[in-house]
Amino acid sequence: MDGTGITVKLILIGDSAVGKSSLLLRFVEGSFEPSLKPTICVDFKVKKMVIDGHTVQLAIWDTAGQERFRSLNPSYYRGTQGIVLVYDVTRKDTFTGLENWLNELEIYTTKNNTVKMLVGNKTDKPDREVERREGLQFAKKRSLLFIETSAKTEDGVQHAFEELVIKILQTPNLLDRSTKKEGVQLKGSTQQGKSLCAAYCPLS
Numbered sequence: 710m711d712g713t714g715i716t717v718k719l720i721l722i723g724d725s726a727v728g729k730s731s732l733l734l735r736f737v738e739g740s741f742e743p744s745l746k747p748t749i750c751v752d753f754k755v756k757k758m759v760i761d762g763h764t765v766q767l768a769i770w771d772t773a774g775q776e777r778f779r780s781l782n783p784s785y786y787r788g789t790q791g792i793v794l795v796y797d798v799t800r801k802d803t804f805t806g807l808e809n810w811l812n813e814l815e816i817y818t819t820k821n822n823t824v825k826m827l828v829g830n831k832t833d834k835p836d837r838e839v840e841r842r843e844g845l846q847f848a849k850k851r852s853l854l855f856i857e858t859s860a861k862t863e864d865g866v867q868h869a870f871e872e873l874v875i876k877i878l879q880t881p882n883l884l885d886r887s888t889k890k891e892g893v894q895l896k897g898s899t900q901q902g903k904s905l906c907a908a909y910c911p912l913s
Contacts, residue, residue, distance in 0.1 A: 715884055717877055718788055719870075720770045722810055723795035724803040728830040731860035732795065733771045736870055739863075760874055767874065786817040790877045790884065791824045793869070798829045798857065801838040804847075811851065822883050824876045826854035828869055833859040 721729040730752065737754045752771040757764055770785050794810055796803040807827070814825070827848040829839060841857055848855035854872060858865035877883055 716766045716768050717790050717874055717884070718768045718770070719791040719793060719873065720772060720785055720789050721793045721795060722772055722814075724797075724800075724806050727795045727797040727800070727803050728860050729771050729793075729795050732793075732828070732830060732858060732866060732869075733769060735860045735863055735866050737769070756870075758871065758874060760871065760878060763878075765874055765878070767870070786814070789818060789823060790880075791826070791873045792818070793826050793828055793873065794853070795828045795830050796839070796844075797831050798839045798844075799831050799834045799836050804829075804839045804843070807847065822880050824854070824873060824880060824883070825852075826856065826869065826873045829855075829857040830860060832857045832864060833861045 721733060723729055733752070733754055737756045754769050754771070756767045756769065758767060759765075770789075772785060792814060794807060794814075796807060798804075814823075827844060829841070829844045844857065845855050847853075854876060856865050856869045856872065858869055860866060
């Protein structure tokens with residue numbers, strides 16, 4: 710498939726403080742900040758990738774994990790081709806909470822063939838509470854792609870997004886015409902992301 714002029718929309722979801730924003734920062738800007746503030750509602754970054762010789766532009770939405778912002782998320786699922794479901798391998802509760810996120814996806818995703826990837830983050834930390842085989846088992850049972858990552862050391866981060874995008878490009882009918890148009894419009898965008906909270910999420 711020719712990826713030229715195609716924008717792929719991805720969304721990062723998962724509990725608060727599992728490292729969604731750190732993963733995105735590491736992937737898009739190649740940096741790591743140990744004390745990132747929690748995402749208040751949603752952040753947005755654009756990144757170009759070359760997959761099999763084709764340029765694909767990723768529009769990546771980073772959502773807040775806090776319960777009080779959860780009701781704001783449904784509109785962001787619209788038109789999403791790929792979903793990155795993140796948990797923290799050092800916090801068992803973020804793993805057991807995955808079922809709730811998957812239930813939410815069932816309700817709000819508009820495309821049945823949306824590609825989902827499960828990511829166990831923070832593998833650089835010694836105090837692991839969720840073993841790799843548990844994550845793999847969970848992913849296999851629910852037909853999710855699976856990878857473990859460390860936003861701090863960069864381990865697995867690039868590979869995670871590459872694998873997800875390759876799978877999306879291989880999925881029939883997932884990239885429709887409107888997606889291609891959107892890709893052309895966004896062609897001149899830079900990799901710099903910006904927060905959309907002010908525009909989308911008034912706190913009052």
